[in-house]
Structure formats: structure tokens, C-alpha cells
Amino acid sequence: MMMMTKQTPPLHAGNDPSPLQQKNYRTGLVYDERMTLHKCSFDLNHVEHPDRVSKMYDYLQEEGLVSRCVRIIAGPATEEVVLLVHSPEYIAQVQAWQKEAEVDPNQNPCKLEEGSPTYLSPHVYNCAMLAVGCAIKLVEAVLQGEVDNGLAIIRPPGHHAEMDEAVGFCFFNNTSIAARYAQTELNVKRILILDWDIHHGNGTQHAFYSDPSVLYLSLHRYDQGKYFPYMDESNFSAVGEGKGEGFNVNVAWNKFNPDLVLVSCGFDAAKKDPLGRCNVTPGCYAYMTHHLKSLAQGKLVLILEGGYNVQEMSECMAACSRVLLGDAPPTVASGIPTRISETSIANTIQAHRKYWKCLQDHRPSSLPDD
Numbered sequence: 394m395m396m397m398t399k400q401t402p403p404l405h406a407g408n409d410p411s412p413l414q415q416k417n418y419r420t421g422l423v424y425d426e427r428m429t430l431h432k433c434s435f436d437l438n439h440v441e442h443p444d445r446v447s448k449m450y451d452y453l454q455e456e457g458l459v460s461r462c463v464r465i466i467a468g469p470a471t472e473e474v475v476l477l478v479h480s481p482e483y484i485a486q487v488q489a490w491q492k493e494a495e496v497d498p499n500q501n502p503c504k505l506e507e508g509s510p511t512y513l514s515p516h517v518y519n520c521a522m523l524a525v526g527c528a529i530k531l532v533e534a535v536l537q538g539e540v541d542n543g544l545a546i547i548r549p550p551g552h553h554a555e556m557d558e559a560v561g562f563c564f565f566n567n568t569s570i571a572a573r574y575a576q577t578e579l580n581v582k583r584i585l586i587l588d589w590d591i592h593h594g595n596g597t598q599h600a601f602y603s604d605p606s607v608l609y610l611s612l613h614r615y616d617q618g619k620y621f622p623y624m625d626e627s628n629f630s631a632v633g634e635g636k637g638e639g640f641n642v643n644v645a646w647n648k649f650n651p652d653l654v655l656v657s658c659g660f661d662a663a664k665k666d667p668l669g670r671c672n673v674t675p676g677c678y679a680y681m682t683h684h685l686k687s688l689a690q691g692k693l694v695l696i697l698e699g700g701y702n703v704q705e706m707s708e709c710m711a712a713c714s715r716v717l718l719g720d721a722p723p724t725v726a727s728g729i730p731t732r733i734s735e736t737s738i739a740n741t742i743q744a745h746r747k748y749w750k751c752l753q754d755h756r757p758s759s760l761p762d763d
């Protein structure tokens with residue numbers, strides 16, 4: 394995640410000549426209270442807590458944003474849909490975990506951990522299926538023109554979930570499934586997934602690593618592999634393989650001309666987040682949302698991933714919602730990137746220079762690491 398310091402006078406994002414901000418948009422909102430049933434029975438303060446979505450929804454309601462959105466009603470996904478990304482054995486495993494958790498919720502289904510463990514509950518399968526169902530229904534509503542764009546307030550999150558493994562509070566990879574669903578059922582060819590969660594979406598990277606039709610861009614903390622999910626392949630050098638070489642970007646840009654943009658919308662890079670410890674403001678998320686609206690004729694869907702400070706993440710989602718609805722983006726301060734940020738970006742540019750013409754004339758302002 395890029396960190397900005399040395400604040401210079403504010404630059405009004407509204408000066409951007411994009412015609413998009415002049416219009417009111419129909420923004421779909423999907424939320425289902427039943428997703429709050431999955432909770433940790435042995436740690437009531439666990440960071441992946443149902444309040445993350447219920448309080449976010451309440452906040453959007455208080456801010457008058459829910460009534461401005463078009464409510465999308467969804468049910469649980471079918472197994473057939475989840476099979477687009479996950480193996481049948483793994484789906485059966487999550488179903489079995491739900492049953493087993495009625496007797497013993499203290500099993501640990503996940504090998505990789507960061508402080509708080511990934512937990513099971515007697516609702517884990519139902520909630521995970523519902524989260525997928527909400528994501529695909531919203532994407533369908535956008536692609537069928539029922540709404541222009543949308544936001545999915547869902548949990549458990551998805552981007553760490555592998556084809557056959559639960560990782561980092563994630564069971565089914567909501568965003569990856571939504572992308573595959575859009576391609577197989579709704580005739581979409583090219584999809585951009587921008588993942589601005591503080592953590593690298595290892596599951597999403599793996600789902601599309603050799604596929605040039607899905608450009609996966611992740612902005613995340615890496616810390617030389619010492620930050621969750623602790624994988625070397627979260628680094629800039631992971632560029633995709635086979636036909637997908639050059640379509641896995643671990644940091645940023647366009648020229649891909651997608652037909653649909655999905656955001657793996659984690660807010661754990663927001664200030665005061667107990668896991669991310671970065672300082673991204675609601676205005677910054679809104680600003681990124683504003684720029685994404687210029688792609689794919691505005692077909693943009695934000696799908697909630699992480700974020701563990703309930704108040705902060707609610708404000709961030711509210712700021713993004715306003716931009717989706719057509720309000721002008723807020724004023725954001727521009728800054729000078731730190732040396733570390735410049736190096737991270739230069740490394741990514743270097744790794745992708747041979748795949749992207751637009752980068753071939755780019756002169757990095759900092760030398761890449763060895």
C-alpha cells in the first residue's frame with residue numbers, strides 16, 4: 394500500500410474534468426442480515442465480527458445513503474456457482490465444518506494465521522454461500538442494466554480463500570466467483586479486479602494467474618514477505634504465468650479496457666485499523682472509486698473484503714457510496730510519495746515493462762531493488 398507524507402496544498406479532486414460526476418447514478422446495494430449469524434464463539438472480540446457489516450449498514454442508513462440506493466435482494470449461491478472457483482471436495486468440507494461446529498467450534502480450519510484465528514461456526518457455510526450469492530446478484534444487476542454500479546456489504550470476506558483452502562477468515566472467494574460468473578453466465582470478456590485491501594489477495598491471484606482475461610491488481614502491505622499472507626508470490630515479481638503472464642500486477646494502472654471492474658474492497662488500510670496500521674482516509678477511497686468509474690462505462694462493483702475498525706470502515710464505505718451515486722468526490726490532499734513507495738512502484742513497473750507498452754517509456758523516479 395502506497396504511503397503518502399509531506400503534505401502539499403490540497404488538490405480538489407472535483408477539478409477532474411470527468412463528465413461522470415455530473416450525473417446521478419443508480420447504485421445497487423446488497424446486504425442481508427443473515428450474514429451476521431457467523432460469529433466466533435470463543436472470542437467475542439474477534440476482529441472478523443458481525444458488527445463489521447451490520448454497523449456499516451446502519452451507518453449508511455443514518456447518512457441517508459441506503460434510501461438513495463436501489464436495494465438488491467439475493468439468496469445463497471448455488472453449489473454450481475461456487476464450483477466456478479472451488480473444488481467439490483472443498484465445498485463439501487466447508488459444509489461439514491458447519492455441522493461439526495455445532496458440536497465443537499474450536500477447530501482451526503486454516504494453516505496461515507495473523508493474530509486472530511480463522512474460526513468456524515454453525516452458520517459458516519450458509520453465510521459464506523450467502524456472501525457469494527449477494528456478490529453475483531449485484532454483478533448481474535449491473536451487467537443487466539438494472540443499476541449502474543453497486544456495493545456489496547458482505548461477510549465472511551473472500552480474497553484469501555484458495556480453490557481448496559480456507560485462509561485468513563475467508564471461505565469462498567466472493568470476488569473471484571463473481572468474476573467467473575460474469576464471464577460464464579453474463580458474457581463479459583475482460584474483467585479488472587482491483588484489490589485495495591491491505592492484504593494481498595493470494596486466492597484471487599491464484600484463481601487467475603494464468604488467465605489474461607482477468608487483470609488482477611493488488612495494492613497491499615508486503616514487508617518483504619513478513620506480512621500476512623506471508624507469501625513470496627505477493628511480491629511485484631509475481632507477474633502471472635502462461636497466457637496470463639503480465640496480467641497479475643502486484644501494484645497499478647489501466648490500458649486493459651475492461652468490460653467490468655470489481656473491487657476487492659477491504660478497508661483495513663484505513664486509519665485506526667488494528668491489522669493494517671496504515672492511514673488511508675475515506676476521501677482517498679472515494680477518490681480511487683471516482684477514478685475507477687471512468688473504466689468499463691462505469692460498470693463498477695465494490696465487494697467488501699477486510700476492515701476491522703467498524704466506525705472507520707463505515708465512513709470509508711459511505712464516502713465510496715456517495716461517489717458511486719454521483720456526488721462529487723471529496724477534496725484530497727496530494728502528497729509526495731515516500732522513498733519506499735517510489736521503490737515499490739518502480740519495482741512493479743520494472744517487472745511489467747515488457748508486457749505493457751504504456752510503461753516502456755516510463756522513467757522510474759527511483760531505482761528498483763535488486
Ligand SMILES: [Zn+2]
Nearest residue numbers: 590592661699
Ligand atoms: Zn485484509
